[in-house]
Amino acid sequence: MHYLDHAATSPMTSPVINAMDAAFRVVGNPSSVHSAGRTARRLVEEAREAVAAAVGCHPAEVVFTSGGTEADNLAIKGLWLQQQARHPHRSRLLVSSVEHHAVLDSANWMAAGEGALLEQIPVDEFGVLRMDALSAMIERDPASVALISVMWANNEVGSLQPLAEVVALAAQYGIPVHSDAVQVIGAVPVDFRASGLAAMTVSAHKCGGPMGIGALVLQRDVTPIPVLHGGGQERDIRSGTIPMPLIVGMAAAFEGAVAELDSHCARISSLRDDLVARVLALEVGAALRGHPTRRLPGNAHFTFSGCEGDALLMLMDAGGVQVSTGSACSAGIPQASHVLLAMGLDAATARGALRFSLGRTSTMADVDAVVGLLPEVVERARKAGMINR
Ligand SMILES: Cc1ncc(COP(=O)(O)O)c(C=O)c1O
Known part of the structure; x- marks a missing residue:
């Protein structure tokens, strides 16, 4: 099996599994005041310190959530x-048009039911935010902008966003910026304090941690209205029993990912470059999407002319290579990715997308398998496309 879908989820590392195995054996609700509870609480606070150190923030700025989706919902709403x-006059919500659905759908929901005035910031052909457009949008009426949300890197095409420029521009008008950094932990250096962000979403399972745990990192004077109500955990910002073993696992994953960042990125980006060069050389109608150089080290995203991404995915899977189309399909109906459409692709081209995402366990054998399999897979997918037309 050749697993090349690390952007969807990456396998847990041995240190994470070992740390969680020990943590699962510790009994106690971290909010209980007896000694068992205090032991669990100590493990949570040590893990909070480790997560904070990994992303460059103060431990008090980490609010644990059930993952990236919840952190994005909490940030936007x-x-x-x-x-x-x-500030009742601040009702405009500016989000990039290539955000994950956790941001986009939250923003749409706020526009539909809460009165947010949603505006999507356009991107260029590489999926990179257009600073000229953002600047014009803000300058139209800076005092009416409540929040800007721009992801650190795109999960489909891998393009890195000009976040420093966004924050610098927003700071001129006192507008807070949120960034979804789910894809970048262990892939690019992240320093929350230096970034100037008001809020940042992270998730554990994209970098060797468990699914179902993440955090919203919040500057200390930034206090969102809670989305979940209950026991008042996490500074009353996120109620719910604190899942100590998951948090311990997340801390181990972040520590490992950040410690190995340089060597990991060098290895992965060279494998990825090899994959891109060899796929393009196959002359199977592949076009590389996303920014050619400023992209996530493990991301290679292509469209294949005349093919359906889903057909490509199934045929690759049958050949032992697990990849993704990059976008979710709704109710089993293949949809053109909103990211590719925002980049200006037509729907037919966008439906031929395939994302290869490399991670810690990826090797040259995986790249060889892709290159060996692709010509036949593309030919069969193209024929199937013609029959279905
Ligand atoms: C950019 C981005 N944001 C948010 C999420 C959602 O994170 P989680 O799976 O932890 O809910 C993902 C996961 O696919 C993602 O890639």
């Missing part, structure tokens, strides 16, 4: 509502 409560 909670920060917009907080702004509204303090």
